[in-house]
Amino acid sequence: MPILVADEPKNSTPKNFTCPNNLPKLTALLLKDLPAYSNRVIQRTQNLNQAAGIQNYIVTASKAQFEPLTLPRLQYDDQTGQDPEQVFFTVLERQYIQGKIVEIQTYHWLFLTQxxxxWRTVMLFSRLGNVDNNQPYPHDHR
Incomplete structure (x- = not known):
């Protein structure tokens, strides 16, 4: 069956969106949308997991932290001589595996340069972790 796409009204003008130059503002917008966007991608791409009885969902993303790590310049050499901006955030993922709930917290270090x-991505480093029941979950942005 063909998919019908509605025409835009003739008097509507396309809305242009530009990413903010302000990194905290940009990351707040990105992290706010990350769970919903990730869950849509998961639903479209995880056929094998779902067939095996595993369902993944992103529950929430933390607020960004901007305290930089002191890292040696091993691979990245920016033409301006400036170090990339560093953003740290966590994501709480919930998996349903054959009726059991497993929660996983992932840690992400995003390196960007303007x-x-x-903004351009230099690198994203991610690490899986287990949720410690004594630790608070990342705070939701909503």
Whole structure:
């Protein structure tokens, strides 16, 4: 069956969106949308997991932290001589595996650099962890 797409009203103008130059503002917007976006991607791509009785969901993402790690320059050499901006955040994931609930907290370090045309990703380093029941979950942005 063909999918019908409604025409835009003739008097509507396309809305242009530009990413904020302010890194805290940009990451707040990204992390706010991360769980919903991730869950849509998971639903579209996780056929094998779902067939095995595993369902994954992203519950929440923490607020960003901007305290930089002191890292040696081993691979990345920016043309401006500036170190990339560092953003740390956590994500709480919930898996349902054959009726059992497993919660996993993942840790992410995002390295970005600002160019004339906007922010560019240098690297994303992620690490899986277990949720400690004595520790609070990441705070939701909503």
């Amino acid at each position: 160019t004339n045309s906007g």
